[in-house]
Amino acid sequence: MTSPLHKEKGAELSRRDILKSGAALATVTLAPGVTLMAFGGKKAAAGEDMPADGLKPGARWGLLIDAAKCPEDCSACVSACSAELGWENNGLETDPQWIRKVTLRDKETGRTNSLPVMCQHCESPPCVDVCPTGASFKREDGIVLVNRHTCIGCRYCMMACPFKARSFVFAPVSDQKSIAPRGIGTVEGCTLCVHKIDRGDGTTACVEACTATGNNAMMFGDLNDPESEIAIAVATYASVELRADLGLNLGVRYQNI
Amino acid sequence: MDRTSYRELRFTPRFWGLVVILGAFVAAAGGIVLYVEHYGHIVTGMNNQIVWGVPHVFAIFLIVAASGALNISSIGTVFGKKDYKPVGRLSNLLAVALLIGGLAVLVLDLGRPDRLVMAMYTYNFTSIFAWNILLYSGFIGIVALYLYTQMARGVPEIAQKSAGMLAFVWRLALTTGTGSIFGWLVARQAYDAAIMAPLFIAMSFSFGMAVFMLVMFMTTGISTRQFPVALRTRQARLLGIFVAVVLYFTAVQHLSAIYVAEHAGVERFILLEGGIYTLLFWGGQVLIGGIIPMIILFSKQAATSGRLVGLAAGMIVLGGFAQLYVIIIGGQAYPLEIFPGFEVSSSFSDGVINAYTPTMLEFGLGIGGVALALLLALGGMKILRIMPDNATE
Numbered sequence: 291m292t293s294p295l296h297k298e299k300g301a302e303l304s305r306r307d308i309l310k311s312g313a314a315l316a317t318v319t320l321a322p323g324v325t326l327m328a329f330g331g332k333k334a335a336a337g338e339d340m341p342a343d344g345l346k347p348g349a350r351w352g353l354l355i356d357a358a359k360c361p362e363d364c365s366a367c368v369s370a371c372s373a374e375l376g377w378e379n380n381g382l383e384t385d386p387q388w389i390r391k392v393t394l395r396d397k398e399t400g401r402t403n404s405l406p407v408m409c410q411h412c413e414s415p416p417c418v419d420v421c422p423t424g425a426s427f428k429r430e431d432g433i434v435l436v437n438r439h440t441c442i443g444c445r446y447c448m449m450a451c452p453f454k455a456r457s458f459v460f461a462p463v464s465d466q467k468s469i470a471p472r473g474i475g476t477v478e479g480c481t482l483c484v485h486k487i488d489r490g491d492g493t494t495a496c497v498e499a500c501t502a503t504g505n506n507a508m509m510f511g512d513l514n515d516p517e518s519e520i521a522i523a524v525a526t527y528a529s530v531e532l533r534a535d536l537g538l539n540l541g542v543r544y545q546n547i
Numbered sequence: 548m549d550r551t552s553y554r555e556l557r558f559t560p561r562f563w564g565l566v567v568i569l570g571a572f573v574a575a576a577g578g579i580v581l582y583v584e585h586y587g588h589i590v591t592g593m594n595n596q597i598v599w600g601v602p603h604v605f606a607i608f609l610i611v612a613a614s615g616a617l618n619i620s621s622i623g624t625v626f627g628k629k630d631y632k633p634v635g636r637l638s639n640l641l642a643v644a645l646l647i648g649g650l651a652v653l654v655l656d657l658g659r660p661d662r663l664v665m666a667m668y669t670y671n672f673t674s675i676f677a678w679n680i681l682l683y684s685g686f687i688g689i690v691a692l693y694l695y696t697q698m699a700r701g702v703p704e705i706a707q708k709s710a711g712m713l714a715f716v717w718r719l720a721l722t723t724g725t726g727s728i729f730g731w732l733v734a735r736q737a738y739d740a741a742i743m744a745p746l747f748i749a750m751s752f753s754f755g756m757a758v759f760m761l762v763m764f765m766t767t768g769i770s771t772r773q774f775p776v777a778l779r780t781r782q783a784r785l786l787g788i789f790v791a792v793v794l795y796f797t798a799v800q801h802l803s804a805i806y807v808a809e810h811a812g813v814e815r816f817i818l819l820e821g822g823i824y825t826l827l828f829w830g831g832q833v834l835i836g837g838i839i840p841m842i843i844l845f846s847k848q849a850a851t852s853g854r855l856v857g858l859a860a861g862m863i864v865l866g867g868f869a870q871l872y873v874i875i876i877g878g879q880a881y882p883l884e885i886f887p888g889f890e891v892s893s894s895f896s897d898g899v900i901n902a903y904t905p906t907m908l909e910f911g912l913g914i915g916g917v918a919l920a921l922l923l924a925l926g927g928m929k930i931l932r933i934m935p936d937n938a939t940e
Contacts, residue, residue, distance in 0.1 A: 442659050458595060
């Protein structure tokens with residue numbers, strides 16, 4: 291196997307050993323980014339003490355977002371992502387924003403609605419195409435990630451992303467989450483809660499939060515599994531991709547824009 | 548055969564004065580790099596919307612000018628124009644020096660310059676950036692070889708001509724790669740246009756020739772060498788044509804975009820309502836960097852006045868910076884059209900013109916790159932027999 295995921299097998303195992311030895315905090319503080327390889331290590335871990343449903347063969351993880359059910363004044367998904375993954379936006383232009391609420395107003399009709407925008411996990415991601423070191427990569431299950439070990443901070447992916455889905459880390463960061471280490475001078479963005487997927491949660495922080503509000507505007511699932519709720523929903527009701535003209539085949543689809 | 552004799556530059560007070568000034572700028576840029584490395588890019592004017600700032604303007608100017616500076620050598624060797632032959636060595640040296648200066652700025656503006664080695668062994672061959680790494684390093688190697696064929700004794704003419712041809716083709720590929728960094732960005736309305744590659748090639752002819760002439764003026768100013776009037780006049784005329792070609796490609800670039808309704812917004816922004824970007828486009832690129840120098844260079848006075856030619860070359864360089872500022876930063880300032888047909892707003896600058904106020908740190912880094920290039924060129928002229936001793940007419 292030549293996927294970047296499998297190259298990182300050794301890193302994953304050593305990280306797990308360190309975690310088991312109770313030195314997790316020191317690991318994160320001394321070498322932010324080291325534990326990032328947890329994202330890709332599912333196959334390495336399969337058959338051990340973790341569920342084996344992370345890199346589900348043939349899966350294409352995605353989201354379906356119903357803008358009609360997304361109130362303009364609700365940002366539960368954004369707050370949940372921020373809390374889950376340890377980034378914070380205080381309104382500065384240099385602050386990260388892995389997921390944001392966008393308000394739309396039809397220029398002709400005046401109709402308004404609101405929806406969250408995050409990494410769209412393209413099948414043909416421009417960020418992966420342009421990345422000189424291959425730090426931007428796509429997993430076999432369609433999740434687009436940044437390997438912060440090999441990101442040199444050139445920001446070409448940010449220039450290339452049609453959705454402004456990525457942020458650059460402008461200043462030193464502290465109090466990082468072990469499931470999503472961040473590093474100054476590197477680029478970051480939505481991971482589709484790959485850590486939750488890999489441990490078998492079957493959902494993402496944003497979808498959980500949206501469901502908890504009762505709005506039920508967001509749905510997570512395997513677009514390639516015809517039995518899944520999301521696959522049935524997109525097969526039954528009209529949904530669209532953002533910038534469909536670019537032909538990127540996105541993992542995130544929207545209804546009622 | 549070329550009977551010009553070449554000599555190293557001598558140590559003169561002016562030479563040392565220039566070295567000290569350039570060295571101070573390089574040292575300042577080094578300090579800036581350490582400062583930004585420590586505190587992060589938060590101390591620059593860049594943000595999550597304008598991710599490439601003034602350092603990229605300088606870096607890309609130098610890289611584009613590098614390939615253009617090589618043209619002088621090509622005109623002599625490949626196209627057989629004898630007037631250009633005596634300055635072929637300087638052309639090659641300057642091309643390498645400018646490229647190194649530009650690459651230094653580009654690399655030192657990375658979020659993690661310490662990880663540059665990553666880019667050496669983890670290539671992603673679908674990235675034009677990765678291709679450019681090969682094109683840039685290949686350029687340095689090929690031009691060094693070309694310089695060797697010019698300088699070594701007993702090298703047959705055919706070897707020099709072959710190296711010159713290879714270097715010429717390579718430089719066209721290199722600038723195509725640089726233009727395609729923008730041309731292949733499908734996401735942004737201001738880019739995503741195949742014309743970026745030929746536009747950048749035209750820019751390289753113009754900027755490279757202008758920088759070369761300014762370096763000739765600089766070198767003749769600190770030494771006893773002369774800028775032959777016949778060569779200067781020929782170059783001035785050619786530079787005027789290059790400026791016209793840049794204006795032509797710029798006109799086609801914008802007219803093509805205006806014709807497409809979806810690009811009307813970004814064109815209105817750059818050409819009419821973009822504030823600093825509109826000012827830099829019309830005032831900087833078109834007027835100062837285009838029309839005025841063209842009038843000067845095609846005037847009869849240009850044949851007799853070195854000062855006028857130098858002024859025109861300087862204006863072209865300034866116009867070049869303005870053009871790249873508009874392309875690189877103006878292109879990012881205009882919001883991405885993620886939802887065509889909608890007015891959009893968010894907490895992440897959706898639907899608004901993105902703000903950018905460059906800091907002195909960024910200018911310091913960029914100017915440091917220019918100083919490094921000139922310092923390398925001067926050093927080369929000091930230790931190698933680059934400059935013609937009797938560059939006679």
